[in-house]
Amino acid sequence: xxxxxxxxxxxxxxxxxxxxxxxxxxxxxxxxxxxxxxxxxxxxxxxxxxxxxxxxxxxxxxxxxxxxxxxxxxxxxxxxxxxxxxxxxxxxxxxxxxxxxxxxxxxxxxxxxxxxxxxxxxxxxxxxxxxxxxxxxxxxxxxxxxxxxxxxxxxxxxxxxxxxxxxxxxxxxxxxxxxxxxxxxxxxxxxxxxxxxxxxxxxxxxxxxxxxxxxxxxxxxxxxxxxxxxxxxxxxxxxxxxxxxxxxxxxxxxxxxxxxxxxxxxxxxxxxxxxxxxxxxxxxxxxxxxxxxxxxxxxxxxxxxxxxxxxxxxxxxxxxxxxxxxxxxxxxxxxxxxxxxxxxxxxxxxxxxxxxxxxxxxxxxxxxxxxxxxxxxxxxxxxxxxxxxxxxxxxxxxxxxxxxxxxxxxxxxxxxxxxxxxxxxxxxxxxxxxxxxxxxxxxxxxxxxxxxxxxxxxxxxxxxxxxxxxxxxxxxxxx
Ligand code: FAD
Ligand code: ZN
Numbered sequence: 001x002x003x004x005x006x007x008x009x010x011x012x013x014x015x016x017x018x019x020x021x022x023x024x025x026x027x028x029x030x031x032x033x034x035x036x037x038x039x040x041x042x043x044x045x046x047x048x049x050x051x052x053x054x055x056x057x058x059x060x061x062x063x064x065x066x067x068x069x070x071x072x073x074x075x076x077x078x079x080x081x082x083x084x085x086x087x088x089x090x091x092x093x094x095x096x097x098x099x100x101x102x103x104x105x106x107x108x109x110x111x112x113x114x115x116x117x118x119x120x121x122x123x124x125x126x127x128x129x130x131x132x133x134x135x136x137x138x139x140x141x142x143x144x145x146x147x148x149x150x151x152x153x154x155x156x157x158x159x160x161x162x163x164x165x166x167x168x169x170x171x172x173x174x175x176x177x178x179x180x181x182x183x184x185x186x187x188x189x190x191x192x193x194x195x196x197x198x199x200x201x202x203x204x205x206x207x208x209x210x211x212x213x214x215x216x217x218x219x220x221x222x223x224x225x226x227x228x229x230x231x232x233x234x235x236x237x238x239x240x241x242x243x244x245x246x247x248x249x250x251x252x253x254x255x256x257x258x259x260x261x262x263x264x265x266x267x268x269x270x271x272x273x274x275x276x277x278x279x280x281x282x283x284x285x286x287x288x289x290x291x292x293x294x295x296x297x298x299x300x301x302x303x304x305x306x307x308x309x310x311x312x313x314x315x316x317x318x319x320x321x322x323x324x325x326x327x328x329x330x331x332x333x334x335x336x337x338x339x340x341x342x343x344x345x346x347x348x349x350x351x352x353x354x355x356x357x358x359x360x361x362x363x364x365x366x367x368x369x370x371x372x373x374x375x376x377x378x379x380x381x382x383x384x385x386x387x388x389x390x391x392x393x394x395x396x397x398x399x400x401x402x403x404x405x406x407x408x409x410x411x412x413x414x415x416x417x418x419x420x421x422x423x424x425x426x427x428x429x430x431x432x433x434x435x436x437x438x439x440x441x442x443x444x445x446x447x448x449x450x451x452x453x454x455x456x457x458x459x460x461x462x463x464x465x466x467x468x469x470x471x472x473x474x475x476x477x478x479x
Contacts (some may be wrong), residue, residue: 061179074148080432116147256384345393
């Protein structure tokens, strides 16, 4: 490989995708170079916006020849600094935003083929237009893109019933780090013909190749839905409530989100128009969503029976069932706006086995209070998946700034409990730059070595999203 000067390189890229789609001015590039939380940013030689798979392949081949690294980018809503350059070597940002076509819908095969740059909400909408349902749903769905969702193996609020992004994929089209195109766009639910290659690229955060299109699974549209808000005394009740609702309502239960009273107090104070859903305060809350192929009347009847049983058995203290779409949206708004209601704080995205959630919450509260007296814990999230967004901070701004500087110590306290309970330090947001180094303390040497070998096999030049997941290059993941 010979070093190609920047101007000649940019000219060559312009010849491939058109000069208008190669951004080099600082002001034009700025939004692509900083992440959503504005914690990570880095320089790029340019931002390239190809229009189709052929152009992506040509750009990747040009980068491989020039030895320039590529940061794939979708909606740039990722929370681990994975979608922006690191700045340790020559890099471009490759935005998939122009590749936003739905290529095909096959309602009888229950599949939709989308280009990587399709906004998630547009895919949900296209499925609905075909009288089908695409279940992946998360707070950023109006701007995140399916290529990013698959590359982070995104979770969201429907994982309990439908699984995370990985489970929505039947086939992929991928541009490999040398510019070859792998056409794996199969719409098969059964295909045992050796290694399931698509799985390698899902959750790889752009470090193994560029996803350009995917065949996604569709489901029947639910005919009815119901939203309920429970008040609880303890997290243990929440886990027992989950078991009861699953036993009585089966797959009708699609979301089960936990929130602590601290979260509700903050929402009431910070989000205008928020009202307390229950008359009396409770230490814990669970937001439940149900979907059914039966009528709303039948669903409500079933739900009310199960809810009455939960109160009678003492696994919930109070419950309200939304009586209108507006009430349901108001309940969901409390959950969805939780990230913006909080102060800047030290954030965690952890999972533990479901049965260990109460122990995690109890041990976390005790250990954090001991280390940082007076600390506020915002524990909320996808408890039905064993996944909590576990954020901690102080109400006092000075104390909070001091805590932010000690975030490594906070992480050590929280992650020690996660490890002790057999959990994960990144349940749904990935590693990116944020947890790239931390993960080395939580995965075995053999797991890291296997990851390194995969990286080396697929990206021997180390040009795909360097400095993310494993480190700066395929051969030195600890770099
Ligand atoms: P980006 O941020 O652009 O990229 C993310 C990673 O994928 C990067 O490593 C990037 O290089 C890589 N990438 C992007 N496109 C491609 C491609 N085509 N090929 C290869 N690599 C690619 N996440 C959840 O899991 N659950 C939630 O509930 C959730 N809620 C959120 C709520 C809010 C308000 C916000 C801001 C974020 C939330 N997220 C959540 C995080 C984020 O939305 C997800 O990680 C999302 O999947 C990222 O998609 P994106 O298109 O923005 O990807
Ligand atoms: Zn989440």
